[in-house]
Amino acid sequence: MPPLQSKVEDVRAEAVPIFLGLLALTATGAVVLGTRYGTIGFAAVFLAVAFGLFLLWRVETLPAITILYMSLLPLESKADVFSLPYFYYTPLSPVLMMAMLAVLFLERNAALPRTHPEAPRKDLLGTWILLLIAWLTFETLRGFALHHQMRFIRSELFNLAFLLAYYFWRTLFRWRGQFEGWMKYIAVVSGLVAIIYMYFVSITFTNVLDFIFFRIITRQTNLLIIAVPVVGALYYSSPHRASRWGWGLLALLLLVETFISQQRGLWLVVAGELFLLVSLYSFRDGWNRVGLRRWAIWVLIPIVLIVVILLGALTLLHIDFPTLFSRWKNIGTKLDASAMMRYFDIRDGLWYFKQSPLIGAGVGATMFISFNHAHFYFFDNSYIMMLFKGGLPMLLLYLVIYGIGLYRAHYVFRYGGTFRLRMFGLAALVAITGILVLSTMYTAILYYRFNFIYMMMFALVTVLKESHCELPGKQPHEPQYA
Known part of the structure; x- marks a missing residue:
């Protein structure tokens, strides 16, 4: 392996513990509740995370869309030296788009009449x-x-x-x-x-x-x-x-x-x-x-x-x-x-x-x-x-x-x-x-x-x-x- 590529692989390895830690934190709750309560447990974890993000958004300490945006940041810092650091993960972009479309829908329903x-x-x-x-x-x-x-x-x-x-x-x-x-x-x-x-x-x-x-x-x-x-x-x-x-x-x-x-x-x-x-x-x-x-x-x-x-x-x-x-x-x-x-x-x-x-x-x-x-x-x-x-x-x-x-x-x-x-x-x-x-x-x-x-x-x-x-x-x- 060329020396430069080897260094890039080291960079990739440096980020692995962070990703695994974030993944484990969410997965542990899902597995524990899912094992004990089945589908209802998995649904409860999903709703709890969603509700927590919603509360953060409402109190404006860390908006939900911001958490999502930042949570995508390290996932493709693995490609090559030209992509370090790569702060957006393309396959998850539709999630942001769905959030924006939902806001547009709510705006149209709650908007004041032009008059x-x-x-x-x-x-x-x-x-x-x-x-x-x-x-x-x-x-x-x-x-x-x-x-x-x-x-x-x-x-x-x-x-x-x-x-x-x-x-x-x-x-x-x-x-x-x-x-x-x-x-x-x-x-x-x-x-x-x-x-x-x-x-x-x-x-x-x-x-x-x-x-x-x-x-x-x-x-x-x-x-x-x-x-x-x-x-x-x-x-x-x-x-x-x-x-x-x-x-x-x-x-x-x-x-x-x-x-x-x-x-x-x-x-x-x-x-x-x-x-x-x-x-x-x-x-x-x-x-x-x-x-x-x-x-x-x-x-x-x-x-x-x-x-x-x-x-x-x-x-x-x-x-x-x-x-x-x-x-x-x-x-x-x-x-x-x-x-x-x-x-x-x-x-x-x-x-x-x-x-x-x-x-x-x-x-x-x-x-x-x-x-x-x-x-x-x-x-x-x-x-x-x-x-x-x-x-x-x-x-x-x-x-x-x-x-x-x-x-x-x-x-x-x-x-x-x-x-x-x-x-x-x-x-x-x-x-x-x-x-x-x-x-x-x-x-x-x-x-x-x-x-x-x-x-x-x-x-x-x-x-x-x-x-x-x-x-x-x-x-x-x-x-x-x-």
């Missing part, structure tokens, strides 16, 4: 998402008719289904609120992901140089794009110095994870997000001398910290700059395999798009046989992939949805009823912008597992705009420390 004065107005964003779902359904039927491979169609169906998460989150926010709690949840989970990821890296690569030359493609890139602005917003809006220190350290942890990922695109996007976050925060009250002073402080301090940390790490690990940035010296040349792959992606994708510009090739379509994959059926560019799969309508629908999301996030940032809600609007604005930029280099928008979180950001700004924004011209109260 009621307290009823929310018709949601334009929700209408566009339904149009996108309808178009993707049509493209899926085309995929069946054209006999595209079923495993590809099945995986892309999850992208269609997870768009329903927008309605789930919208209902939850309208019903229970708790905006800040969910922002903190994203932040804490991102920190746990970073710790687990760096732990896997440390036990997989004993030689730092081996890791630097062998870039890990992380599956949590999309989570970082959301988490960085969310943590920044929590830092800015926190009224206590201790909590600000905590969010600041978490932000530093996410930046370390970003650097370790060795993804140039992620580096650039996160740097752009930080610049946008700091700039919008500094000039939130307009262009003035105070804003310029804030901006200088918040831009210069991170730059100095990053340089100091980088130099310290290089000194401790005895790595010189040319070695560390070896992947950058050939950027944009024919020796840069990553850049050349994207160039050919764009060229081939546009050629396929010209063959069928209005309806695309259909869901499940593959492009060509690849030496390292059975079928190379994706592009490292979300927009080219949209044109290839669903034609021009699919691209336009996605752009309209994200454009509305950007507008609503900006509106909340400008006119949020409190300073803290304004910061949530800022986080959503920066995160959605980051997703759009990252999508030029990755399949970010179309990576269905993260649509669950993306739709949460859209629902957040929708509900905040509906009921928590002041009229334009009124300035919300702002704490003195901000």
